[in-house]
Amino acid sequence: MRLAVAGKGGAGKTTISATFARLAARAGNPVVAIDADANPNLSTALGVPPAVATRLGPVPPSLISRRLGGTGLTEPIDAVLDRYALSAPDGIRLLGMGAPAHADEGCLCSAHAVVASLLEDLGGEDDRLVIVDMEASPEHFSRGTVRHVDTVCLVAEPYYRSLETVWRMGALVAELPVGRVVVVANKVRSAEDQEAITEFCDRHAFELAGSVPWSEEVVAADRQRVPLVDWPGATPVVAAVAELVAVLAAAGPLRQAHAASNKASTGPTCQSPR
Ligand SMILES: Nc1ncnc2c1ncn2[C@@H]1O[C@H](COP(=O)(O)OP(=O)(O)OP(=O)(O)O)[C@@H](O)[C@H]1O
Ligand SMILES: [Mg+2]
Numbered sequence: 001m002r003l004a005v006a007g008k009g010g011a012g013k014t015t016i017s018a019t020f021a022r023l024a025a026r027a028g029n030p031v032v033a034i035d036a037d038a039n040p041n042l043s044t045a046l047g048v049p050p051a052v053a054t055r056l057g058p059v060p061p062s063l064i065s066r067r068l069g070g071t072g073l074t075e076p077i078d079a080v081l082d083r084y085a086l087s088a089p090d091g092i093r094l095l096g097m098g099a100p101a102h103a104d105e106g107c108l109c110s111a112h113a114v115v116a117s118l119l120e121d122l123g124g125e126d127d128r129l130v131i132v133d134m135e136a137s138p139e140h141f142s143r144g145t146v147r148h149v150d151t152v153c154l155v156a157e158p159y160y161r162s163l164e165t166v167w168r169m170g171a172l173v174a175e176l177p178v179g180r181v182v183v184v185a186n187k188v189r190s191a192e193d194q195e196a197i198t199e200f201c202d203r204h205a206f207e208l209a210g211s212v213p214w215s216e217e218v219v220a221a222d223r224q225r226v227p228l229v230d231w232p233g234a235t236p237v238v239a240a241v242a243e244l245v246a247v248l249a250a251a252g253p254l255r256q257a258h259a260a261s262n263k264a265s266t267g268p269t270c271q272s273p274r
Contacts, residue, residue, distance in 0.1 A: 002119055002130040003248065004036075004146040007155030008165035009136035012186035015218065015228065016155055017133035018045030019241040022229040025090035027245070030128045032081065033088065036097045036115045036145070037135040038108055043096075046088040047227040058098025059084045061110035064117045071113055077121040089227070112145045119148040141172035151180040151248060153209070156200070158185065158193035163200050170206060180251065182209035184244055189214040210244035212237055 035042035043053035085093035201208040217233035
């Protein structure tokens with residue numbers, strides 16, 4: 001499964017991506033995590049030690065081949081992984097999109113093309129999870145960077161502007177050949193929060209695949225630079241992400257910790273934000 005995690009800035013994309021990746025890896029799936037944020041911090045959330053994280057370099061654009069019908073890599077994907085991926089906990093392999101090193105450096109077109117090529121060539125291995133932690137901007141959709149993913153997970157916080165972003169991104173994804181779009185609620189503090197997101201998803205025919213509670217333990221773990229799966233107090237949050245793994249795995253060959261029910265998806269048919 002190739003899964004992209006998107007949403008408004010600060011919605012919890014990196015937190016959920018890292019936790020999802022660690023849980024899927026522990027369940028026995030080979031996992032490749034791609035930090036597709038030009039302001040990267042997935043390595044931290046996965047638990048890569050700082051001294052190792054500094055070695056995460058971008059896959060160079062010189063490896064992109066413009067093939068008929070799309071992009072791809074000039075070398076076998078396994079060779080690219082061996083050369084450029086960092087080892088993260090639980091056997092995860094982490095690739096980076098790269099970050100601008102200097103001011104006034106120019107655009108990130110080639111970095112986006114690299115991510116698109118990686119995603120194209122990482123398809124095909126059934127139980128492999130490829131998870132892409134995206135930046136907050138809609139550029140990954142407008143450029144088609146994630147056109148090769150199977151599923152897009154839109155992280156929604158229970159407030160209007162976050163839901164507005166989910167609606168806007170959902171409309172863009174609907175124009176890509178992506179098979180499934182789901183919403184996951186994050187930072188849910190009350191029944192009213194849950195109701196707001198449920199009502200939004202019902203109204204716009206989004207599949208609500210999971211709900212992650214607000215927890216001060218997430219903030220505490222983040223302060224200490226500890227991944228959630230390694231922070232005992234975060235158990236309810238980790239359990240909610242495990243449910244999300246189960247819901248998404250139910251549709252495909254991804255191994256999962258436990259099963260969960262799912263709702264049929266009709267895809268986004270949004271006309272207005274809320
Ligand atoms: N369920 C939660 N409960 C409490 N705090 C949370 C929860 N999920 C995420 N956070 C906190 O919200 C902040 C933003 O989370 P995170 O970095 O994962 O968001 P993001 O969407 O990746 O942000 P960006 O758009 O900058 O990439 C972090 O401080 C994180 O610890
Ligand atoms: Mg992030």
